[in-house]
Structure formats: C-alpha cells, structure tokens
Amino acid sequence: METLAAARAAVQDVVPLLRGRRVAVLTGAGISTDSGIPDYRGPDSPPRNPMTYQQFVGDEAFRRHYWARNHVGWQHVHRTTPNAGHRALVRLEDAGVVTGIITQNVDLLHEDAGSRNVIDLHGRYDRVICLQCGRVISREHLAERLDALNPGFVESVAGDVADVEIAPDADAVIEQTSHFRPAPCEFCGGVLKPEIVYFGENVPRERVDRAFALVADADVLLVAGSSLTVMSGLRFVRRASKDGRPVVIINRGPTRGDDLATVKLDAGTSETLTALAEALT
Numbered sequence: 001m002e003t004l005a006a007a008r009a010a011v012q013d014v015v016p017l018l019r020g021r022r023v024a025v026l027t028g029a030g031i032s033t034d035s036g037i038p039d040y041r042g043p044d045s046p047p048r049n050p051m052t053y054q055q056f057v058g059d060e061a062f063r064r065h066y067w068a069r070n071h072v073g074w075q076h077v078h079r080t081t082p083n084a085g086h087r088a089l090v091r092l093e094d095a096g097v098v099t100g101i102i103t104q105n106v107d108l109l110h111e112d113a114g115s116r117n118v119i120d121l122h123g124r125y126d127r128v129i130c131l132q133c134g135r136v137i138s139r140e141h142l143a144e145r146l147d148a149l150n151p152g153f154v155e156s157v158a159g160d161v162a163d164v165e166i167a168p169d170a171d172a173v174i175e176q177t178s179h180f181r182p183a184p185c186e187f188c189g190g191v192l193k194p195e196i197v198y199f200g201e202n203v204p205r206e207r208v209d210r211a212f213a214l215v216a217d218a219d220v221l222l223v224a225g226s227s228l229t230v231m232s233g234l235r236f237v238r239r240a241s242k243d244g245r246p247v248v249i250i251n252r253g254p255t256r257g258d259d260l261a262t263v264k265l266d267a268g269t270s271e272t273l274t275a276l277a278e279a280l281t
C-alpha cells in the first residue's frame with residue numbers, strides 16, 4: 001500500500017520520541033473520518049455553525065429541529081465501525097506504549113475497537129440526559145420512543161440520507177422537521193439532551209481533571225486527528241508543552257497547537273498510526 005509505505009517513512013522522526021515512553025493520546029474528528037464520519041472542521045469541510053447549548057436550552061423550535069436531525073444522524077453513527085487508526089491505538093495500549101486516550105469524539109469508536117482507558121471528553125452519542133431530574137437513558141431507548149411518536153419519519157427521509165450531512169455529533173441536516181415531535185423525559189416531563197458537551201457548555205470538572213492527570217502521568221502527548229480548534233483540547237497540549245513534555249501532532253492541515261509541537265506530521269491518522277504501531281510493538 002503506497003500510503004502506508006509513505007507513512008512508514010514519515011514516522012521515522014517520531015518513533016525515537018515514543019519508544020520506551022508512556023504516551024497519552026488526544027484524538028479528534030480526524031481519526032473517525034475513515035470510518036465515514038465527516039470532520040466538519042477539516043480542511044475540506046464547508047463552514048458550519050455549530051449549535052450552542054444556549055440555543056438548545058432556550059428555544060423549543062430549535063430543539064425540535066435538532067432532535068429531528070439527530071434522530072436520523074445518530075443511526076448513521078450507530079452503524080459506523082472503527083478503522084485502522086483506532087485499531088493501531090489498541091495495539092499500542094496492549095504493548096504498554098499508550099497509557100490512555102482522551103477523545104473529543106462522541107462516537108465511541110475507541111471503545112468499539114477495544115481501547116480500555118478512554119476519557120470521552122465531550123460525552124457520548126449513545127446516552128441522553130434529562131436536564132430537570134438528571135436521569136440518564138440510552139439513546140436506543142429514546143429512539144424507540146421517537147419512532148412511536150413520529151411513525152414513518154426516518155423512512156420518509158431515508159432516501160435522502162446518503163446526501164444528508166452527518167456531523168460528528170450525529171446532527172444530520174434535514175429541512176422538513178417542523179412536524180417532528182420530540183420526547184419529554186418519561187419520569188418528570190423535563191427536557192432531554194444528548195449527553196454531549198455542546199459549544200457554550202463546559203466539560204464536567206471531574207472529567208477534565210482525569211484528562212489532565214492522564215497527561216501528567218505520561219512522558220509524551222500524541223495528538224491524532226484534531227485541529228485543536230477549541231480550548232477543551234488545546235489546553236492539554238499547552239499543559240504538556242509547559243511541563244516540558246514532547247508533543248507529537250498527526251493531523252491533515254494546520255492545528256492551533258503546531259507552534260507547540262515537537263514534531264508535526266501533516267498526514268492521515270489511519271496509515272500513520274498503523275505505521276507507528278508496526279514500529280513500536
């Protein structure tokens with residue numbers, strides 16, 4: 001495979017930095033693109049206005065629109081499978097190189113691949129939380145309720161799904177949503193929200209602390225498939241750099257952490273992480 005041969009050559013500068021070291025990994029949308037989940041901040045992506053927490057909480061019509069799109073989009077994420085990049089990180093964890101993964105993705109593909117120590121920084125697509133009583137239910141259970149409330153809805157847009165934009169938070173773009181009926185919490189009638197951290201919302205403190213501890217416990221920070229656009233990921237690069245830890249970045253296109261990187265590889269994660277796993281395990 002030509003790209004793998006190129007990747008084997010490209011990782012030669014990185015292998016000595018990682019060999020015999022404990023490596024914490026930070027991943028973003030770029031690692032999931034080869035699984036069919038578009039990276040809406042990637043270099044080839046159209047500009048997109050992400051929904052904010054304030055919009056979701058404050059606007060009932062907006063929530064209806066969001067849930068309609070999410071009801072289609074989440075099924076796409078649900079059907080995706082891990083790729084070579086996810087599997088390479090499992091091999092590196094099994095070999096004692098990778099100590100854990102902090103991921104900005106909500107798709108659970110690291111867990112599906114078999115990674116054991118994963119911090120889902122921005123939440124996970126398969127859970128829903130009630131903003132009033134705090135109960136957490138599975139997205140699968142909610143899907144059954146939404147199907148019952150909106151018979152035929154998914155089928156009515158199924159033909160368009162191939163053309164529908166699917167964003168990493170399972171937010172598919174569909175126009176005809178005005179008749180969609182969202183489900184209230186079945187326990188208290190409160191507003192349900194995917195257990196995903198939106199723009200304008202903070203990552204829970206305990207989760208941030210665990211992620212900083214993972215970075216502090218490692219010798220090196222490896223960033224794979226993130227443009228580090230948001231501070232929630234960039235802060236780990238800044239901390240590692242400040243503490244004198246080498247930072248390796250693998251990403252297609254520029255990142256906000258490039259100035260802090262010891263080595264930056266402008267490359268795809270599937271072939272590059274595969275080449276790293278070959279060299280280090």
Ligand SMILES: [Zn+2]
Nearest residue numbers: 130133185188
């Ligand atoms: Zn509730």
